[in-house]
Amino acid sequence: MTAATVPTSTKFDLGPARALLCRECGNETPLAPEYACLECFGPLEVAYDFGKIRREDIEAGPRSIWRYRGLLPVPSTVEQHPNTDPGGTRLVEADRLAKALGLRKVWVKDDTGNPTHSFKDRVVGVALAAARELGFKVLACPSTGNLANAVAAAAARAGWKSVVLVPSSLERAKILMSAVYDGALIAVDGNYDDVNRLAQELAAEHEDWAFVNVNVRPYYAEGSKTLGYEVAEQLGWRLPDQVVVPVASGSQLTKVDKAFRELGQLDLVEATPYRVFGAQATGCSPVSTAYKSGHDVIRPVRPDTIARSLAIGAPADGPYVLDTVRRTNGAIEDVTDEEVVEGIKLLARTEGIFAETAGGVTVATAKKLVETGQIDPDGETVLLITGDGLKTLDALGDTVGPRATVPPSAEAVLKALG
Amino acid sequence: MTAATVPTSTKFDLGPARALLCRECGNETPLAPEYACLECFGPLEVAYDFGKIRREDIEAGPRSIWRYRGLLPVPSTVEQHPNTDPGGTRLVEADRLAKALGLRKVWVKDDTGNPTHSFKDRVVGVALAAARELGFKVLACPSTGNLANAVAAAAARAGWKSVVLVPSSLERAKILMSAVYDGALIAVDGNYDDVNRLAQELAAEHEDWAFVNVNVRPYYAEGSKTLGYEVAEQLGWRLPDQVVVPVASGSQLTKVDKAFRELGQLDLVEATPYRVFGAQATGCSPVSTAYKSGHDVIRPVRPDTIARSLAIGAPADGPYVLDTVRRTNGAIEDVTDEEVVEGIKLLARTEGIFAETAGGVTVATAKKLVETGQIDPDGETVLLITGDGLKTLDALGDTVGPRATVPPSAEAVLKALG
Structure with a gap:
C-alpha cells in the first residue's frame, strides 16, 4: 500500500473513524489494531469522515463522553456495552x-x-470501546498511577480481564487503588521505563491484549x-x-x-x-x-x-x-x-x-x-x-495541617481562631 | 405562637420553602436560622409550597442539584453565587x-x-445557599471526615471563612484533605462527641456561624x-x-x-x-x-x-x-x-x-x-x-495487593499470570 491510498471500507464499526493516518508520512491504512506506520514506523492517528454533526444531536445525548460518539472512534452502539461512561465533569x-x-x-x-x-477514564473509556470492536479480550497497561486505576476499573466494569504493570516501588496507596478492582496487578522490580518496555514486548506477543497506551494508542488518545x-x-x-x-x-x-x-x-x-x-x-x-x-x-x-x-x-x-x-x-x-x-x-x-x-x-x-x-x-x-x-x-508534605490543636473547650477554640 | 399557626410571609427568599415545621408537635414557625421547636424542642423540618413543577423545567436546568432548586430551600438566584454545584452523579x-x-x-x-x-457536597451546597440568605458569614461543622472536606471546600469556593472542628486523633490523610482548603481547621483533643458538644456551644454563642449540621440542619438535611x-x-x-x-x-x-x-x-x-x-x-x-x-x-x-x-x-x-x-x-x-x-x-x-x-x-x-x-x-x-x-x-488492610512481584521480564510476568 502506498501513501495516500484511501481504503473504501473497513470490517470494523468504529463510528466516524475512516482510517489510520501516519502523522509523519501521511500514509493511510485501514482501521486495525495497529499503532505504527507500516511505511515509516511513524505514529498512527485516527482519520474521520464525520458527515453532518449538529449541536442538538449532541445535546440530546447522555451526560458522558458518549454524547460525542459521532466524533470518536467508537461503535455507534457504544452505550450498549458496559463502560465507565466518564466525562460530563x-x-x-x-x-x-x-x-x-x-x-x-x-x-x-x-x-x-x-x-x-482523573482524565484517564476518558481515554480508557474510548480504548475499551474500540478494543472490544477490534477483537481484543484483555485490557492492559504499564502505569504509575492514574492509568492503572482507570484500566483496572474499566476492565472490572466490563467483565474483562486486566493486566496492569506497575513499578514495585509504587506507594502503597496507589497499589491499593489499582488492586482493589481485582484484575491482575503485577509489580515489576524496575523503574517505569522497564515496565513500559515490558509492555511493548508483551503487546507484540499477545494479539488479544489491548495495552491501551501501546497497541491501542491511536484510539485511546482520541479520548x-x-x-x-x-x-x-x-x-x-x-x-x-x-x-x-x-x-x-x-x-x-x-x-x-x-x-x-x-x-x-x-x-x-x-x-x-x-x-x-x-x-x-x-x-x-x-x-x-x-x-x-x-x-x-x-x-x-x-x-x-x-x-x-x-x-x-x-x-x-x-x-x-x-x-x-x-x-x-x-x-x-x-x-x-x-x-x-x-x-x-x-x-x-x-x-x-x-x-x-x-x-x-x-x-x-x-x-x-x-x-x-x-x-x-x-x-x-x-x-x-x-x-x-x-x-x-x-x-x-508538612505544608498543610490544622491551624491549632486545642483542649475541648469553646474558649480554647476561640483563642486559637484569634 | 401556637401549633399550626401558619406564617403568611417571610423575609427570606428560600424558594419554595414556606416555614419550619416541628417533626414532633407539628408547630410551624417562620423560616429563620432555627433548628429546634420553640414549643417542644423537637427537630424542625422545612415545609414547602411547591406550586406547579414540571419535568421539562427540571430537565432544562443545570446538571447540578440546582436543577431541583424549585424543590429545595434555596433562593431562586442560587446559581448566581459561587457554590460547589454538586450532584448529577x-x-x-x-x-x-x-x-x-x-x-x-x-x-x-x-x-x-x-x-x-461524597454526598456531603449535596447537603453542604444547600446549607451554604440557605446560610447566605439567612445572614450567616462563616461556614462551620464538627466532623470526622467527609463533612469536613465538603464544608472546607464549599467555604473556600464561596470566599467564606470556615471553622472545621475535628478530633485530633484523625488520620493524617483526612487532616490534609480538610486543611488544604486553608480554612480554620481546629484539631480538638477529644472524641467526636466532645467535638460535637463544642459545636453546639459555639453555635449558640456565634449568631453568624452556620454550623451546617447543627443550627442550619433543617436546610442542610434537605440536600x-x-x-x-x-x-x-x-x-x-x-x-x-x-x-x-x-x-x-x-x-x-x-x-x-x-x-x-x-x-x-x-x-x-x-x-x-x-x-x-x-x-x-x-x-x-x-x-x-x-x-x-x-x-x-x-x-x-x-x-x-x-x-x-x-x-x-x-x-x-x-x-x-x-x-x-x-x-x-x-x-x-x-x-x-x-x-x-x-x-x-x-x-x-x-x-x-x-x-x-x-x-x-x-x-x-x-x-x-x-x-x-x-x-x-x-x-x-x-x-x-x-x-x-x-x-x-x-x-x-492487607486484603488487597499485587498478584505478584516479579523481575522485569516478559517470561516472569506470564508465569505470574499462570
Missing part, C-alpha cells in the same frame, strides 16, 4: 482564582469528577478530545481565548487542539483564534526546554519531580506539542516542585478544588505565564485540572 | 453486581463523583433529597421498587423517602410503592438493633467499626428511620467489618466503583437482605454509594 467559573492569578476570566475544567478521578469538546459546549458552544494543558506524553495537549479545530471545521463553534499553552514540572521539562531553546527535537531527560503523573522523560508527542503551541501562538513553561505545591494550595483555597500535582503544575504555570507576560491577562482562559489531590497527598 | 446499571448479589436488577448511585467525592430526585429522573421519571441506604444519623434515608413522596405528590412520577432499606455496620447498629427488637426507641451505643462515616452512636433521626422503613415495608440490617471489606471489594471487582466503608456497608447489607429473604430478588433495587474508597484506604 464540571467547568467551574473561577473568579477568585482569576483574581489571584491576575487574569480577567478563568474557567477550571475539573476532571477529578470522573469515575476514578482526550472530549476535554476540548466539553469545554466548548460548556462555554455555550464557543472556544476560549487561551487554554493551559499539562504535558506528560503531550498527547492531551495535541488532542484538545484537534478537538477545537474539528469543532470549527464542523461549524459547531465559530472558528475563533485560540492559544494553547503547555505546562511542565521543571524536574521533567523536556518539551519546555526544547520550546525555550527554539528546538524541534526533544532531548530526553531523567525525571525528578513530585509531579509523577507528568514524569515522562521522553514524551512521544513532544514534537507535536511544539508544533501546536507555535502554530497557535501559545507557549510552554515549567515550574518548580515548590511552585507545584503552591499551585495545589492556591486552587484549593480559592475554588475548593483539590488537584493532584499535575493540577498544581497547571495552576503554577498559568501564574508564571502571567508574570512573564506570555499569556494575555485579558484573554478568557481555561485551565485543565486532570487529576485528584487524594492520590498525591504525600506531595503536600 | 452517575446512576450505574450494575448487572454484574446484580448477578453476584442474586438480584434481578441493580442500579448503583455513585456519589463519589461529587466535588469532594439529601436530591439523591432521591436524581435517581427517579435518571430512571426515566419513575421510582425504583427498593432502595438500600446507609444509616448514620438517619437523615439521608428519611430524605430520600421524602423526595420519592414529593415526586409522587407533584405528579412528576407515578406514585408506585417502594421499599426503603437501612444499612448499618454491626459495630454501630443502634437503629438496626431497635428495628429487629421491634422497639421505637433507639438505645445509644459506643461505635466500634471501620465504617467511621456511619459511626454515630446516638443517631438523631433514628426514630424517623424506623417509621420510614416500617411504613414502606422495608427492613434494616447490619454487617460485620469483614463483610464491609468484602462489600467494598465486590463492588470494585464487579462494577469498577471504589467505595468507602459506608459503601461497603450498603453492598454487604444488600447481600445479607437477599440471603435472609428480606428483600425481593425480583425487585428493581437502587444502592446508594455515598463516599469514596480513596478516603478509607486503611480499611482494606
Whole structure:
C-alpha cells in the first residue's frame, strides 16, 4: 500500500473513524489494531469522515463522553456495552482564582469528577470501546498511577480481564487503588521505563491484549478530545481565548487542539483564534526546554519531580506539542516542585478544588505565564485540572495541617481562631 | 405562637420553602436560622409550597442539584453565587453486581463523583445557599471526615471563612484533605462527641456561624433529597421498587423517602410503592438493633467499626428511620467489618466503583437482605454509594495487593499470570 491510498471500507464499526493516518508520512491504512506506520514506523492517528454533526444531536445525548460518539472512534452502539461512561465533569467559573492569578476570566475544567478521578477514564473509556470492536479480550497497561486505576476499573466494569504493570516501588496507596478492582496487578522490580518496555514486548506477543497506551494508542488518545469538546459546549458552544494543558506524553495537549479545530471545521463553534499553552514540572521539562531553546527535537531527560503523573522523560508527542503551541501562538513553561505545591494550595483555597500535582503544575504555570507576560491577562482562559489531590497527598508534605490543636473547650477554640 | 399557626410571609427568599415545621408537635414557625421547636424542642423540618413543577423545567436546568432548586430551600438566584454545584452523579446499571448479589436488577448511585467525592457536597451546597440568605458569614461543622472536606471546600469556593472542628486523633490523610482548603481547621483533643458538644456551644454563642449540621440542619438535611430526585429522573421519571441506604444519623434515608413522596405528590412520577432499606455496620447498629427488637426507641451505643462515616452512636433521626422503613415495608440490617471489606471489594471487582466503608456497608447489607429473604430478588433495587474508597484506604488492610512481584521480564510476568 502506498501513501495516500484511501481504503473504501473497513470490517470494523468504529463510528466516524475512516482510517489510520501516519502523522509523519501521511500514509493511510485501514482501521486495525495497529499503532505504527507500516511505511515509516511513524505514529498512527485516527482519520474521520464525520458527515453532518449538529449541536442538538449532541445535546440530546447522555451526560458522558458518549454524547460525542459521532466524533470518536467508537461503535455507534457504544452505550450498549458496559463502560465507565466518564466525562460530563464540571467547568467551574473561577473568579477568585482569576483574581489571584491576575487574569480577567478563568474557567477550571475539573476532571477529578470522573469515575476514578482523573482524565484517564476518558481515554480508557474510548480504548475499551474500540478494543472490544477490534477483537481484543484483555485490557492492559504499564502505569504509575492514574492509568492503572482507570484500566483496572474499566476492565472490572466490563467483565474483562486486566493486566496492569506497575513499578514495585509504587506507594502503597496507589497499589491499593489499582488492586482493589481485582484484575491482575503485577509489580515489576524496575523503574517505569522497564515496565513500559515490558509492555511493548508483551503487546507484540499477545494479539488479544489491548495495552491501551501501546497497541491501542491511536484510539485511546482520541479520548482526550472530549476535554476540548466539553469545554466548548460548556462555554455555550464557543472556544476560549487561551487554554493551559499539562504535558506528560503531550498527547492531551495535541488532542484538545484537534478537538477545537474539528469543532470549527464542523461549524459547531465559530472558528475563533485560540492559544494553547503547555505546562511542565521543571524536574521533567523536556518539551519546555526544547520550546525555550527554539528546538524541534526533544532531548530526553531523567525525571525528578513530585509531579509523577507528568514524569515522562521522553514524551512521544513532544514534537507535536511544539508544533501546536507555535502554530497557535501559545507557549510552554515549567515550574518548580515548590511552585507545584503552591499551585495545589492556591486552587484549593480559592475554588475548593483539590488537584493532584499535575493540577498544581497547571495552576503554577498559568501564574508564571502571567508574570512573564506570555499569556494575555485579558484573554478568557481555561485551565485543565486532570487529576485528584487524594492520590498525591504525600506531595503536600508538612505544608498543610490544622491551624491549632486545642483542649475541648469553646474558649480554647476561640483563642486559637484569634 | 401556637401549633399550626401558619406564617403568611417571610423575609427570606428560600424558594419554595414556606416555614419550619416541628417533626414532633407539628408547630410551624417562620423560616429563620432555627433548628429546634420553640414549643417542644423537637427537630424542625422545612415545609414547602411547591406550586406547579414540571419535568421539562427540571430537565432544562443545570446538571447540578440546582436543577431541583424549585424543590429545595434555596433562593431562586442560587446559581448566581459561587457554590460547589454538586450532584448529577452517575446512576450505574450494575448487572454484574446484580448477578453476584442474586438480584434481578441493580442500579448503583455513585456519589463519589461529587466535588469532594461524597454526598456531603449535596447537603453542604444547600446549607451554604440557605446560610447566605439567612445572614450567616462563616461556614462551620464538627466532623470526622467527609463533612469536613465538603464544608472546607464549599467555604473556600464561596470566599467564606470556615471553622472545621475535628478530633485530633484523625488520620493524617483526612487532616490534609480538610486543611488544604486553608480554612480554620481546629484539631480538638477529644472524641467526636466532645467535638460535637463544642459545636453546639459555639453555635449558640456565634449568631453568624452556620454550623451546617447543627443550627442550619433543617436546610442542610434537605440536600439529601436530591439523591432521591436524581435517581427517579435518571430512571426515566419513575421510582425504583427498593432502595438500600446507609444509616448514620438517619437523615439521608428519611430524605430520600421524602423526595420519592414529593415526586409522587407533584405528579412528576407515578406514585408506585417502594421499599426503603437501612444499612448499618454491626459495630454501630443502634437503629438496626431497635428495628429487629421491634422497639421505637433507639438505645445509644459506643461505635466500634471501620465504617467511621456511619459511626454515630446516638443517631438523631433514628426514630424517623424506623417509621420510614416500617411504613414502606422495608427492613434494616447490619454487617460485620469483614463483610464491609468484602462489600467494598465486590463492588470494585464487579462494577469498577471504589467505595468507602459506608459503601461497603450498603453492598454487604444488600447481600445479607437477599440471603435472609428480606428483600425481593425480583425487585428493581437502587444502592446508594455515598463516599469514596480513596478516603478509607486503611480499611482494606492487607486484603488487597499485587498478584505478584516479579523481575522485569516478559517470561516472569506470564508465569505470574499462570
